[in-house]
Amino acid sequence: MHVHVVGNGSGGSGCWVRVTGWHRPLAAMMLRGIGLPGDALSGDLERLYVERLLEQVRSSSLATTVILAQDDVHDEQGRVMKDAGSFYVPNDYVLALARQHKEFLPAISIHPARPDALEELDRCLAAGAVMLKCLPNCQNINCSDKRLTKFWERMAEAKLPLLAHTGGEHTLPVVQPKFADPRVLTLPLEIGVTVIAAHSGTKSGLVDPEYFHVFAEMTKEFPNLYGDSSAFNVPLRGRHIPECLREPLAPRMVHGSDYPVPVQGLWACLRGFLSWKDYRAVGSNPNILERDYQLKRAMGFTPEHFTRIWRLLRLSQP
Numbered sequence: 001m002h003v004h005v006v007g008n009g010s011g012g013s014g015c016w017v018r019v020t021g022w023h024r025p026l027a028a029m030m031l032r033g034i035g036l037p038g039d040a041l042s043g044d045l046e047r048l049y050v051e052r053l054l055e056q057v058r059s060s061s062l063a064t065t066v067i068l069a070q071d072d073v074h075d076e077q078g079r080v081m082k083d084a085g086s087f088y089v090p091n092d093y094v095l096a097l098a099r100q101h102k103e104f105l106p107a108i109s110i111h112p113a114r115p116d117a118l119e120e121l122d123r124c125l126a127a128g129a130v131m132l133k134c135l136p137n138c139q140n141i142n143c144s145d146k147r148l149t150k151f152w153e154r155m156a157e158a159k160l161p162l163l164a165h166t167g168g169e170h171t172l173p174v175v176q177p178k179f180a181d182p183r184v185l186t187l188p189l190e191i192g193v194t195v196i197a198a199h200s201g202t203k204s205g206l207v208d209p210e211y212f213h214v215f216a217e218m219t220k221e222f223p224n225l226y227g228d229s230s231a232f233n234v235p236l237r238g239r240h241i242p243e244c245l246r247e248p249l250a251p252r253m254v255h256g257s258d259y260p261v262p263v264q265g266l267w268a269c270l271r272g273f274l275s276w277k278d279y280r281a282v283g284s285n286p287n288i289l290e291r292d293y294q295l296k297r298a299m300g301f302t303p304e305h306f307t308r309i310w311r312l313l314r315l316s317q318p
C-alpha cells in the first residue's frame, strides 16, 4: 500500500511533474534508487517507471500494491492553484493501470473542495477505486471544513477508505503546514470514514513538529483510525517503531511503502531496532519494495501488519 506512480506525459497519461531547485537532485536520486537513469524525468518516464515497478512487485513478497493518483492543489473555493503543486497523476491513469495489471489496485485522489468532487467520486467508485489519497498540507485540504460533510458521508457510505498524509513533508512543496496535524482528520473520522494516517504523524525533517503521539492518542478515540508505516526507513520517520510494534497500536498499523522514496535500514540499526546481522543480510536488496518488507519483518512487524489493509480497502466491486 502507498506506492506512488509518476509520469511526465511521455506516454499520454495526462501526468505531469515539475521539479525545481533542490528537489531536482532528490528526484534524480529517487529514480536511481529504483534502478532508472537520473535523466528519465525528461525521457520516456512513464513506460520505464511502470515496467520497473511491475518488475519489482513481481520479484517481491508482495502480491499486489495500491498505486496512488495525485490531484492538483486547490484553494478553499475549489479552484486549482496552478503553480502550487509539483506533480499530478490523473485518476484515469491509475484506474487504467489497475485494469491492465493485476499487480496494481487503484487509489484515486480528489480535492474534496472541487465543485465536481462528488461527481468525480461517484465516477471513480463505479470504475473500481479501492481507496482515496490526499495530502492535506500539500494539497491545501482542510478536511474538517463542514462544507466537505457530504463528500465524507459519500465515502463512508461507499466504504472507501481515506489515506491522508500526516506529519511534515520535504519531498513535495507544503502549502499549509498546520494541516500536517492528524487532528485535521476529525470530521471524516466522526462521520465514519476509515482513515489511514500516512506516516502515522511522524516528522520528516529535524524542525518539523512531531504528531506521532497525537495520532496514537486519536486511535483511542476513533476505532476507524489506522496509521501506515510508509517511509519508516528514512532518517527520522522510524523513531517510533517500537511503539508501533506493541499493543495497543500494533493492530492499528498497516504496511505502507511510499515507493520510490529511498529505503535505508541503517537508521533502524543505529537506533537498535534492527540487528547488524539483519541489516547486512537484507539492507542492500536492490528491490526497495522487498528491502522495506524484509527490514520491517526483521524489526518485528508481524505478517498481519502486511495483510491488515485487505480488510480496509474497498475491494467488492459495485
Ligand SMILES: [Zn+2]
Residues within 6 Å of the ligand: 002, 004, 230, 258
Ligand atoms: Zn507518499
